Amino acid sequence: GAGVSQSPSNKVTEKGKDVELRCDPISGHTALYWYRQSLGQGLEFLIYFQGNSAPDKSGLPSDRFSAERTGGSVSTLTIQRTQQEDSAVYLCASSLPSGGRLKGYTFGSGTRLTVV
């Protein structure tokens, strides 16, 4: 596609429910990254995919968070048993394999998750 597409753009969920956030990267971008940004805070790295494998999951805050990527394209970030502190904007970015500097990243517009 022309850009990185994320869905839904907004999600309100009840505490304790599971949510799935989707990221559709730019065609040909084999590297994909998930971040989150809490209100008024900086960007926080969650997980990095190269193809379908995740060499770096170090940013996932707890075992309630998981992500997968299939076909080297679409990625899904799943949050189980959501808590209020999970409320944030979840951003996805993709880059060419040579990406490793944020210089070459393209970000989506994010999913704003609100846990009530």
Place this chain on the structure above:
Amino acid sequence: DAKTTQPTSMDCAEGRAANLPCNHSTISGNEYVYWYRQIHSQGPQYIIHGLKNNETNEMASLIITEDRKSSTLILPHATLRDTAVYYCIVRVPSSNDYKLSFGAGTTVTVRA
């Protein structure tokens, strides 16, 4: 990564140059200065980076002092679309730059 200090906010008049300062007094010899910005409801966008020499690209200019303890990002002709949070980050470039953590930055408001 060296700590950076930026003003919390600044206003700029449309069409004028915007000069954004950043202090990084503990910078080490092999650390680069990166600038990014984040427009509301969008992901961060790379602007420019440099080591010692001043740098210029289609978006901005980066002026680094001779002692490298501070730098200034210059937006030569600010437009309303330049309203954003601007982040100054100092680190050694590496393959895990995707882990860059952004602090509070400077909220720049361009006014007509």
